[in-house]
Amino acid sequence: MRNSFRSLRRTLGVTAATLALVSTAFSAHAETRVTYKSASAGTAYYPFRSLRRTLGVTAATLALVSTAFSAHAETRVTYKSASAGTAYYQMGVELSEAIRQGTDDAIVLTLEESQGSVQNVMEVMARQGNYVFTTPPALVEQAMAGEGAFAERQNPRFQEIRGLFPIPSITMHFVLAGDEGVTDMSALEDKYLLIGRGTFGAREAARYLELFGLEEKVQIADAAIGSGPDALKNGQIDGFVTASSFPSPNVIETAASMPISLVSLTDEQIEQTGAARQTIPGGTYPGVDKDVETTSLPVIAYTTTYMDDDTAYTLTKTFWERRDAMAEEAAWWGSIIPEMLENMTGSLHPGALRYYEEAGFEVPDSLR
Secondary structure (H helix, E strand, O other): OHHHHHHHHHHHOOOHHHHHHHHHHHHHHHHHHHHOOOOOOOOOHHHHHHHHHHHOOOHHHHHHHHHHHHOOOOEEEEEEOOOOOOHHHHHHHHHHHHHHHHOOOOEEEEEEOOOOHHHHHHHHHOOOOOEEEEEOHHHHHHHHHOOHHHOOOOOHHHHHEEEEEEEEEEEEEEEEEOOOOEEOHHHHOOOEEEOOOOOHHHHHHHHHHHHOOOOOOOEEEOOOHHHHHHHHHOOOOOEEEEEEOOOOHHHHHHHOOOOEEEEOOOHHHHHHHOOEEEEEOOOOEOOEOOOEEEEEEEEEEEEEOOOOHHHHHHHHHHHHHHHHHHHHHOHHHHHOOHHHHHHOOOEEOHHHHHHHHHHOOOOOHHHO
16 A cells, blocks of 8 residues: 555645545545445535645546545445344454455455344334344344334334345253263253343243253253353353354353263254254364264345445445355354355345356245
């Protein structure tokens, strides 16, 4: 960047101070163009005419500088996922860096904390511009239909939600102390289990215990799921249930200091849950050498029709092209496969669809 600007300054015959002043002016202008989509093309004319007179440069010179700085203009995208410290917030950090590197800083993802997927979808009502959020596709379906959490907050903006790409699924982990490696649901009987409070994982764990007739055979610890690893290591509980993409930080932390076992569900049990099957490959966690069959909740990155086609195209293209590099840094990205598009509800953003068609992905007709 420094060399290119030095070369530009020599070509134009202006001082470094002059170019710095022009840089500031054009940077401000570029950011305004991204933020305010409705600004008319002529609104910047007068300030630049004044700038040209102040600097004493020709209109042609200023036009050339404009072209150079426009090439470095950033498109800013708000990315709303989860609360800080969670696996999904960390994914946002990793994705932000991948997009930055993959687009040579042309697209910058700005992370925002979230209190959950319902909030992410609700904010579609007020957000404009480049808003990307993550949520299970079932919530998008509910929002569009005006059902569930959205029954009393129906809004036509929900019809403008469009899909981009899948991110790692929320995977159920039933973790027990012991060196069996893989066990079954019956191992939960007479155990003191921590499932957390108010989270998707807590609700699913309670539902599974009831579904499999274990609600009266398991004692539930009244504590937040974040205390699960320490409580298990200290012998205060017999196990905990966590819902997170694998490999889950909570499970890795526990397995690093003590032997653990994971509960694997039968085909019949998975069918009873009505949830999507998820296989945790053997070797994902120390001491768990066999595959673990469990369930998961798909999660998708969505945007709205406010995002232009080129931005959606570039985001989607960069995501898939950087997937393998991200997986080398964090294993959960390795679980992403093209077939996960089938989990998406609603429609793909036209820009994303353009990439998938160019890349030869099989796109379900329902997403077109």
